[in-house]
Amino acid sequence: MSKPNKLLKQNYIFIIFASIIILMNLLLYRSSLNYYFFQDDFYEIKIAKANNFYEFISFFKFLENRSSYRPIGLQTYYFVSSSFFGFNPIGFRIITFGLLISSFVLIYKLFKKIAHNKQVGFVTASFWILSSVHFMSITWIAAAWNIIGTFFFILTSILFVNFCENKNIKFYILTLFTFLLTLCSFEFFVSWPVIFAFYYFLIKRNSLRQTLMIFLPFIVFSLTYMFLRKSYASLPQIFEYNIALNIESLKLLFWYFLWSLNVPEEFKKQVITNILIFNKTFFREFWPLVVKSFVGVLMITIIGIILPLTLALIRKTKINYRIISFAIIWFVSAISPVLILPNHYFSMYATLASIGIYFLIAYLTNNYWRTIIILFLLIIWLGMSYTTISFYKDNSWMIESQRFSKEFANRITERFPTLPPNAIVVYPLNDKRHIQALLYDYAIKEIYNEPSLTIYYNNEEFLNDLHVDRLKGRKVFVY
Numbered sequence: 001m002s003k004p005n006k007l008l009k010q011n012y013i014f015i016i017f018a019s020i021i022i023l024m025n026l027l028l029y030r031s032s033l034n035y036y037f038f039q040d041d042f043y044e045i046k047i048a049k050a051n052n053f054y055e056f057i058s059f060f061k062f063l064e065n066r067s068s069y070r071p072i073g074l075q076t077y078y079f080v081s082s083s084f085f086g087f088n089p090i091g092f093r094i095i096t097f098g099l100l101i102s103s104f105v106l107i108y109k110l111f112k113k114i115a116h117n118k119q120v121g122f123v124t125a126s127f128w129i130l131s132s133v134h135f136m137s138i139t140w141i142a143a144a145w146n147i148i149g150t151f152f153f154i155l156t157s158i159l160f161v162n163f164c165e166n167k168n169i170k171f172y173i174l175t176l177f178t179f180l181l182t183l184c185s186f187e188f189f190v191s192w193p194v195i196f197a198f199y200y201f202l203i204k205r206n207s208l209r210q211t212l213m214i215f216l217p218f219i220v221f222s223l224t225y226m227f228l229r230k231s232y233a234s235l236p237q238i239f240e241y242n243i244a245l246n247i248e249s250l251k252l253l254f255w256y257f258l259w260s261l262n263v264p265e266e267f268k269k270q271v272i273t274n275i276l277i278f279n280k281t282f283f284r285e286f287w288p289l290v291v292k293s294f295v296g297v298l299m300i301t302i303i304g305i306i307l308p309l310t311l312a313l314i315r316k317t318k319i320n321y322r323i324i325s326f327a328i329i330w331f332v333s334a335i336s337p338v339l340i341l342p343n344h345y346f347s348m349y350a351t352l353a354s355i356g357i358y359f360l361i362a363y364l365t366n367n368y369w370r371t372i373i374i375l376f377l378l379i380i381w382l383g384m385s386y387t388t389i390s391f392y393k394d395n396s397w398m399i400e401s402q403r404f405s406k407e408f409a410n411r412i413t414e415r416f417p418t419l420p421p422n423a424i425v426v427y428p429l430n431d432k433r434h435i436q437a438l439l440y441d442y443a444i445k446e447i448y449n450e451p452s453l454t455i456y457y458n459n460e461e462f463l464n465d466l467h468v469d470r471l472k473g474r475k476v477f478v479y
Contacts, residue, residue, distance in 0.1 A: 017122065018108075022101055024382060025129045028389055029097075032138045036406035037089055038398070040142035042442035045087075046451075048078035060184065062232035067241075069229060072152075073145030073185035087446065089141060096137070096144045099151045104129040106154040111359050113161050114199075115323065120362045123374055127358035127381060132262045132388040136348040139398050146351040149186030153352060156182050160196055164204050172214075179218055183225055188352050190226075191333040193218040198329050203322050240344040248342035256335050259347035260354035261297045262384035264289065264391050268345070289391055296384040304361035304377055308368035323363055330356030401437035408438060409447050416477055422452045424471055427479045429457040 037045070050056040059075035068074075077095070085091020104125045112121030137146040156178040163171035182189040193215050201211040235241040255268050267290070270282040283290060312319050334353035338345065365374050393399060412427065419425065425444060429435055435457055438444070444455045454474075456462035465471055 014108075014118070014122070018105070021126045021129060022104065025100070025104075026097070028130065028385060029134070029138050031393065033090055033093055035089065035093075035139055035399075035402045036409065037087075037141060037443075037446075038401040038405040038437045039140075039439050041089075041140070042439045042446050044074055044078045044142055045082060045446050046442060048075045048082065050079055062228045064232055064234075066233055067235050068187070069184075069225075069233060070145050070149075070186055071184045072181060073148045074142070076184075077144060077148055087449070092141045092144070093138070096141070096147055099144075099147050100129065100134065100138070103147065103151045103154055106151065106158060107355060110154055110158050110161065111362070113158070113165075114203075114326070115359075115363055115366075117363075117366060119371070119374070120359070120366050123362035123366065123378070124355065124359045126378060127361065128355055130378075130382055130385050131260070131354060131358075132264075132385045132392070133259060133347050133350045133354055135389055135392045135396070136346060136398065137351060139392075139396070139402070143348055145186050146348050149182060149188060150352045150355075152178055152182040152185050153189065153192060156192060157196065161199075164200065176217055176221075180221065183221060187337050188334055188349075190222055190337060191352075193222060194333045195326075195330050199326060203326060241341060242343055243340050244342055245340050246342065249339040252339055252342050252345055253332070253335065255345070256347075256350045256353060257331075257357065258297060260331075260350045260357050261300055262381070262388045263293045263297060264388050265347040266391070266395065267293070286391075289387065292387055293384065296380055296387075299380055300361070300377060300384075303373060304365055308364035312368040317368060319368075324360065327356045327360035327363065330359065332356075397433070401433070404434045405437045405443065408434075408443065412444065412479065413447065415479055419448050419450060419453060419477065420475060421450060422474050423450075423454075424462075424474050424476045425453065425455045425479065426459065426462050426476065427455055427457060428459055 048059070050059070056079065059071040059079070062069060078092075081092040081095055085094075107125040107128055108118075108121040110121070111124045112118050115121065134147070137143045156175055159171050159175040159178060162168070163175060179189070179192060182192065197211055197215050200206050200214060201208065206214075235243070258267070259265060267278075270279045271277065272279055278290065309319070311317075331353050334356065335350060338349045361377070362374070365377065408427075412425070416425070441453070441455045445451050445453050456465075
């Protein structure tokens with residue numbers, strides 16, 4: 001077979017297997033297409049409106065009232081989605097899934113280059129796209145920035161690896177540009193110079209001086225960002241955002257490892273001691289899930305990491321410790337930005353960091369064990385993801401929030417198909433969780449696309465304002 005025909009056949013095989021993996025991902029997360037806007041979505045839609053170029057550019061300003069800086073990961077994403085799809089959550093998720101699938105392809109290409117092995121790249125990407133860590137990022141539109149940021153992070157990495165291979169300055173300039181896009185997408189960009197300085201210095205074996213020269217612009221961009229962030233934005237002054245680096249940070253690192261291996265996020269909240277002893281009530285109800293999760297973790301860890309290394313040592317096979325170290329550094333560096341917030345954690349923060357673990361497993365099983373083991377691991381992986389995602393669907397607060405928000409939108413628009421400017425709606429509601437799902441008055445303003453609307457969930461508060469003539473001259477609609 002000629003070389004072009006062989007390459008064509010390999011591409012067809014990749015497309016077939018990639019299509020199967022993508023289909024599995026869509027089956028795992030198919031219900032998310034029906035989920036509605038809730039909580040921060042309404043706020044982000046409001047602030048992501050721009051009537052001209054200057055208003056669009058203002059997305060990129062550092063603002064004192066914003067604890068995060070994600071003008072691409074949030075404002076631009078909402079602006080583009082709203083511009084194309086209007087107030088339709090399905091349209092937003094089409095973009096999210098498009099970026100998720102694109103990231104899958106990019107991860108394959110990146111680690112195929114780094115490991116010089118297509119199978120390693122494909123398995124790494126497959127573990128990633130079939131992982132349960134994406135549940136929040138897909139379920140909650142406001143959390144899609146994890147996927148957006150990861151997309152630009154991987155794109156930046158591919159461009160840099162291309163630069164390392166052919167020394168073409170165009171790839172270096174493009175790397176700088178996409179690094180800035182990553183910076184504007186999520187905070188985890190700060191780990192990129194660390195990860196790829198290690199790659200450039202130890203794997204590509206360049207000198208320390210060359211490494212410092214190449215990464216100086218990235219370091220300058222990162223330091224400038226941190227200065228502006230500290231000067232113009234601050235974290236909320238609440239317990240969850242207390243900054244610390246202590247033993248709790250190490251415990252959190254352990255949990256991010258477990259979450260990367262499809263352990264449900266809820267487990268951390270239900271553990272009552274340091275040695276994984278669960279709340280009795282929770283364990284009594286969910287013990288099959290606990291057993292399945294930890295048996296799965298043990299199987300993945302032993303079969304995917306421990307046994308390949310052990311076999312390599314027994315057989316005296318040369319082990320590439322540089323690649324193994326690169327995978328570990330990827331995970332630790334990429335999760336480090338949230339380890340300093342030990343009271344603020346979500347499994348979705350492992351979206352980027354988990355790739356390091358998946359690469360480690362793919363590399364070890366492919367190079368130091370039989371190929372058939374990879375298929376076995378993927379079957380276990382798919383079962384673990386399905387089990388965890390099913391648990392989330394039945395128990396996540398996000399599912400309840402979006403369900404109530406959707407019901408509210410249907411009920412209120414059926415009762416009042418239109419509302420005039422400055423109208424007041426009285427909609428008695430006592431459950432604070434439901435009020436939070438609607439983000440107070442943000443929901444009704446976006447549902448009707450009318451910023452002058454006011455809604456009262458508390459009759460007493462409405463009557464008080466009515467009594468002091470605060471509502472004089474405004475039409476009142478009582479649900």
